[in-house]
Amino acid sequence: MQKVEEIFWLRAYGCIAVFLFHLMDQVNNYVDNLVTDFMRIPLVLGTPIFLFISVFVFAIRYDKEVPEGFIRQRVKYIMLPYFVYGLIYSTAEWVRAWGEGDPISFWANAVQYFVYAGWHGYFLIIAMQFYVGYWLFTRWRLWRVNPVPWFWLSCLISMGYWGTAYWYGVDPPGYLLWVAPLGWLYLFFLALVLVRYYPLAPNGIKAERPLWMKYLALPACLGIFVLGLCIATLAHLPDFTSKEVWIIPFFVLFTLCATRRLKGYTAPNWVRKINVYSFGIYLAHPMFFIVTDLVIAPLSLPIVVYAAILAVVSMVGCIVLSNVVNKSRIGSMMFGKQLNVAMR
Numbered sequence: 001m002q003k004v005e006e007i008f009w010l011r012a013y014g015c016i017a018v019f020l021f022h023l024m025d026q027v028n029n030y031v032d033n034l035v036t037d038f039m040r041i042p043l044v045l046g047t048p049i050f051l052f053i054s055v056f057v058f059a060i061r062y063d064k065e066v067p068e069g070f071i072r073q074r075v076k077y078i079m080l081p082y083f084v085y086g087l088i089y090s091t092a093e094w095v096r097a098w099g100e101g102d103p104i105s106f107w108a109n110a111v112q113y114f115v116y117a118g119w120h121g122y123f124l125i126i127a128m129q130f131y132v133g134y135w136l137f138t139r140w141r142l143w144r145v146n147p148v149p150w151f152w153l154s155c156l157i158s159m160g161y162w163g164t165a166y167w168y169g170v171d172p173p174g175y176l177l178w179v180a181p182l183g184w185l186y187l188f189f190l191a192l193v194l195v196r197y198y199p200l201a202p203n204g205i206k207a208e209r210p211l212w213m214k215y216l217a218l219p220a221c222l223g224i225f226v227l228g229l230c231i232a233t234l235a236h237l238p239d240f241t242s243k244e245v246w247i248i249p250f251f252v253l254f255t256l257c258a259t260r261r262l263k264g265y266t267a268p269n270w271v272r273k274i275n276v277y278s279f280g281i282y283l284a285h286p287m288f289f290i291v292t293d294l295v296i297a298p299l300s301l302p303i304v305v306y307a308a309i310l311a312v313v314s315m316v317g318c319i320v321l322s323n324v325v326n327k328s329r330i331g332s333m334m335f336g337k338q339l340n341v342a343m344r
Helices: 005-027 034-043 046-062 070-099 106-114 122-139 147-167 181-196 211-216 219-234 247-261 269-299 303-325 329-335
Strands: none
Touching: 005 034, 005 046, 005 247, 005 269, 005 303, 034 219, 046 122, 046 181, 046 247, 070 106, 070 122, 070 269, 070 329, 122 181, 147 181, 147 247, 181 247, 211 247, 219 247, 269 303, 269 329, 303 329
């Protein structure tokens, strides 16, 4: 498979964005103002980046046919960590509730985490749906169909899904609203469109990007959108999550611009290192946030010092854990496999 340097940059950005977004959740327990709102703007794209990459990489690597055991491999390395970390986080929540004098049923709490995907690992359920979707895409030979019209339709569907759900106050248990594929369809088809017009497409044909892609990839388009978003933030209008209507045009503009501008820029080793640990960091960082917070919160440190300690300890903890568990195959399957990334 050809090395797509842009993906190294995007995966590193997505990993850092998710990490810092959840760090901001901890910080917001002590300070929540307009400054922290502005800081969240570039961080809301973290989860969509991971989902987009999951399809883009497979479309580049496999093109029209996935290998035997494709789904089985994904189940081992995606769903097993979902249950392992789900058990860790659900048990920690159960212990916390009992410690605070608000006892809850262990099994009812586990159902909230495992069945209703009520923790940040909901991303793994969405990713698994995308893997099955790509398997069906190749099996039904849908690569014969131009994905561009389907991309525009998927944007409308995803925007309609989030808009309708929030307008009518739809609130199913856990994160079931978030794991439904309708809200993320645009990422699947955006990946297919970008692969179709990638300079070195899997079929060996260099396809010229259509005008609409060239125009939307201009930094000015992304800049105008971000300016509008900043103005809206001053008015306290947007909610800063990756599941909002405005995220869809934001992510499309960002991705088109980033993939165009990053083309030809070789990712340095520090970016590649983040790629190596990205899956483990995504899964484990809230655990280290919680443990570190229990230790340093009573110290009443200045907020900048508190955030810095939380970030450093948690990042180091994730990397150490990843290195330890990846010494064995079963450990990597249970706690998150490191990516095999060649250093420069």
